[in-house]
Amino acid sequence: MTGLTVRHRRTVALDAVDLDFGTGVHGLLGPNGAGKTSLIRVLATVAPASGGRVELLGHDASAHRDRPLIRRRLGYLPQEFGYYPGFTVREFVSYMAWLKEMPAPSVADAVESAVDRVGLMDRIDAKVKTLSGGMVRRVGIAQAIVNEPELLLLDEPTAGLDPEQRVEFRALLRDVGRTSTVIVSTHLVEDVAAACEQVTLIESGRVAYRGTTAELTRLGEASPDEGASPIERGYTAALRSHRGTTTGRDQRTRSSWGTGAQR
Numbered sequence: 001m002t003g004l005t006v007r008h009r010r011t012v013a014l015d016a017v018d019l020d021f022g023t024g025v026h027g028l029l030g031p032n033g034a035g036k037t038s039l040i041r042v043l044a045t046v047a048p049a050s051g052g053r054v055e056l057l058g059h060d061a062s063a064h065r066d067r068p069l070i071r072r073r074l075g076y077l078p079q080e081f082g083y084y085p086g087f088t089v090r091e092f093v094s095y096m097a098w099l100k101e102m103p104a105p106s107v108a109d110a111v112e113s114a115v116d117r118v119g120l121m122d123r124i125d126a127k128v129k130t131l132s133g134g135m136v137r138r139v140g141i142a143q144a145i146v147n148e149p150e151l152l153l154l155d156e157p158t159a160g161l162d163p164e165q166r167v168e169f170r171a172l173l174r175d176v177g178r179t180s181t182v183i184v185s186t187h188l189v190e191d192v193a194a195a196c197e198q199v200t201l202i203e204s205g206r207v208a209y210r211g212t213t214a215e216l217t218r219l220g221e222a223s224p225d226e227g228a229s230p231i232e233r234g235y236t237a238a239l240r241s242h243r244g245t246t247t248g249r250d251q252r253t254r255s256s257w258g259t260g261a262q263r
C-alpha cells in the first residue's frame with residue numbers, strides 16, 4: 001500500500017502509510033487507538049481507504065469488481081465478530097465457506113479440517129451459543145482459515161484464549177505463514193515473539209518501527225528500560241525513538257494509553 005490514509009470524521013486513523021507484506025507471519029503492534037484495526041479493515045476490504053492505493057493479491061482493493069476475487073482468497077477475523085448463535089459450529093463455518101464462494105463439493109471436508117485445526121472437532125455439532133468465549137474465538141479462527149487463505153488477517157485473535165490454546169494457536173499461525181501472508185494485530189508482545197517473523201509498530205496512524213522480531217528483541221536487550229522481557233523493552237524503545245524522546249517517562253505514560261491524531 002502506498003499513501004494509505006483512513007479518516008474517521010476528524011480523526012486521522014492512518015496517515016499516508018506505505019507498507020508491504022510478503023509471505024510469513026507479521027505482527028502488528030501499537031498502543032490503543034494507533035490505527036491497527038483501521039489498517040486491517042481496509043486490507044479485509046470491509047472499509048474504504050480515504051486516500052492512497054492498496055493492492056491486495058495482485059488486485060486493486062478500491063475496484064468494486066476486484067473485491068469478490070480478493071475475498072475468495074482472504075481470511076478475516078474481526079476484533080468482534082458476529083455469528084448466528086443458533087447455528088452449530090459446522091453450520092456456521094460452512095455458511096462462511098459458502099459466503100467465500102468455495103466450490104460446494106470441497107466445503108464439507110474443508111470445514112472439518114478447519115474445525116480440527118482449532119481443536120474443536122468434539123464440539124463441531126454443538127450450537128455456537130453453548131460454547132465458551134475462548135471456543136467462540138476459535139470458531140472465528142476456523143471460519144477465517146476454512147478457504148486456506150493466501151492472506152489471513154486477524155484482529156486480536158488471542159483475546160479470550162487460555163495460555164494452552166494460545167500456544168497451539170501460535171503454532172497454527174506459523175503453519176499458515178509458511179505459504180500465506182498472515183497479519184496479526186495484537187497487544188500481546190509475547191504472541192509476536194512466539195509466532196511472528198516481522199513486526200510493524202504503528203502509532204498515531206504512522207509506522208513507528210519495522211523489523212524482524214529478533215531485531216526488536218535486540219533493541220530491547222540494548223535498552224535500559226524496565227520491562228518484563230527484552231521484546232517488550234524493544235517495543236517501548238522503538239516507540240520512544242519514534243516519538244523523538246529518550247527521557248520522557250511522562251510522555252511515554254501518556255502516549256501508552258494511545259491517542260488518535262485529531263485534525
Ligand SMILES: Nc1ncnc2c1ncn2[C@@H]1O[C@H](COP(=O)(O)OP(=O)(O)OP(=O)(O)O)[C@@H](O)[C@H]1O
Nearest residue numbers: 008011013031032033034035036037038039259260
Ligand atoms: N468509527 C469510528 N469513528 C470515529 N473514530 C474512530 C472510529 N474507528 C476508529 N476511530 C478512531 O481512529 C483511531 C484509530 O482507531 P483503531 O481502532 O484503528 O486503533 P487500534 O490501533 O486498532 O486500537 P485498539 O488497540 O484500541 O483496538 C482512534 O483514534 C479511534 O478513536
